[in-house]
Amino acid sequence: MHTRWKSRAAELCGGFMVLVFGWLGTGCGTLGGVAPVPARFDEAKSVVLDHRPEVADMRMTPAAGVNQAVGAFDVGRFDTDELSVLQRSLDETFAAWNAVPGAPKLSVHAHVRLYALSFSNIELGNLIAVDWCAVQENRLLADERI
Incomplete structure (x- = not known):
């Protein structure tokens, strides 16, 4: 039974990580004042x-955000302001998902280790390292470093 829950948690949190990398990977986390946007998983909502x-x-x-601007305006590093936007986006996304009445809570934890961004006027590259896990009733169901 433990394996089944671990597998289900990994599937659920896979969507979580798609959202994290989609958000971080676009560079939107470096501009500050970014508005939270819930992910639209239409098939998941059913x-x-x-x-x-x-x-x-x-x-x-601390100091996870690293920027290297090459001949371009340095737009700013990923920091705690962008982290709070990411959390609000995830809160809104998870709130849109349906669960059976009385379903137990699945706690998702994430730690951004590195958000390195190098860019010029015509190119962008980034490197992101995130640890995440899913916990239910003080029991680790899934964890991963990406």
């Missing part, structure tokens, strides 16, 4: 989950 996901903890390593 599925009724047996767990109710919620963001329990969202952190970042």
Whole structure:
């Protein structure tokens, strides 16, 4: 039974990581004042989950944001302001998902270790390192470093 829950948690949190990398990978996390946008998983909204996901903890390593502007205006580093926007986006996304009545809570934790961005007027490259895990009733169901 433990393997089944671990597998389900990994599937659920896979969508979470798509959202994280989609958000971080676009460079939108470097401009500040970015508005939260819930992910639109239309096919997922028709599925009724047996767990109710919620963001329990969202952190970042001090100085995780690193920028290298090459002949371009330095737009700013990823920092705690962007981290809070990411958390609000995830909260709104998870709130849109349906769960069976009385479903147990699935706590999602994430830690941004590195957000390195190098850019010029015509090119952009980034490197992101994130640790995440899913916990239910003090039991680790899934964890990964990406």
